[in-house]
Amino acid sequence: MNWEPWTGCYKISDGCTNCYFYGPHAKRYGQNTIQKTDKFDWPVRKNTKGEYNMKGNKILATCFATDFFLPEADAWRKEAWAMIRERTDIDFLILTKRIDRFPISLPSDWGTGYDNVNIGCTVENQASADYRLPLFLSYPIKRRFIACAPLLEAMDLTPFLHGVNHVTVGGETGRDARVCDYDWVLDIRGQCVKADVTFWFKNTGSFFRHDGIVEKINPYKQTGRAKELGIDISDGKRLF
Numbered sequence: 001m002n003w004e005p006w007t008g009c010y011k012i013s014d015g016c017t018n019c020y021f022y023g024p025h026a027k028r029y030g031q032n033t034i035q036k037t038d039k040f041d042w043p044v045r046k047n048t049k050g051e052y053n054m055k056g057n058k059i060l061a062t063c064f065a066t067d068f069f070l071p072e073a074d075a076w077r078k079e080a081w082a083m084i085r086e087r088t089d090i091d092f093l094i095l096t097k098r099i100d101r102f103p104i105s106l107p108s109d110w111g112t113g114y115d116n117v118n119i120g121c122t123v124e125n126q127a128s129a130d131y132r133l134p135l136f137l138s139y140p141i142k143r144r145f146i147a148c149a150p151l152l153e154a155m156d157l158t159p160f161l162h163g164v165n166h167v168t169v170g171g172e173t174g175r176d177a178r179v180c181d182y183d184w185v186l187d188i189r190g191q192c193v194k195a196d197v198t199f200w201f202k203n204t205g206s207f208f209r210h211d212g213i214v215e216k217i218n219p220y221k222q223t224g225r226a227k228e229l230g231i232d233i234s235d236g237k238r239l240f
């Protein structure tokens with residue numbers, strides 16, 4: 001389940017080049033215009049009986065069509081944090097390419113982090129990993145994971161894995177998607193094994209190189225194709 005408190009975004013790094021936001025979603029909601037949605041207060045909206053419309057005990061992913069840490073959302077983020085704090089019965093999952101803006105608009109009672117917040121730092125190549133991950137590890141966050149998506153090259157995450165719970169890897173989707181190489185995926189998995197960190201190969205991307213060929217894979221089959229390779233490492237807990 002997703003919660004989109006605001007919409008709109010703009011490119012910040014190589015991983016954004018073929019962002020799906022610049023496709024049909026942008027046509028529908030506008031591009032580069034950052035605005036609150038009518039679902040802004042959705043997690044805390046109540047019915048006439050005073051009960052939350054949204055049931056608890058679930059994982060709620062947020063900001064798939066935007067970035068939680070956009071500067072344009074600095075004022076709204078305070079309210080978003082307050083809603084997250086109120087719904088302790090929901091696990092919020094926040095993925096970002098702008099982790100360097102994490103400390104801005106942080107609530108005064110954040111302390112070492114809220115228990116119900118998972119922050120995922122997205123990295124697509126070694127340069128983005130080397131810049132973003134040391135910052136990510138330096139911030140007070142209770143539950144962290146790394147999302148290598150879209151995976152654009154081989155990456156060494158070894159220096160950063162001691163501080164995270166989980167790594168997710170995924171290829172790029174779309175007509176102009178860049179190739180995802182299975183050797184890069186297996187290499188990151190090997191790093192996770194050594195560091196005792198869980199690992200999920202989320203999707204192959206549209207162009208998946210393995211065994212000397214590049215396989216073209218339909219968007220609806222990429223998750224299943226990744227799963228059938230059987231390389232995930234789980235501790236039995238569900239993150240997504």
Ligand code: SF4
Binds near residue numbers: 010013019066067
């Ligand atoms: S940060 Fe995310 S939503 Fe924004 S342009 Fe980049 S990939 Fe798209």
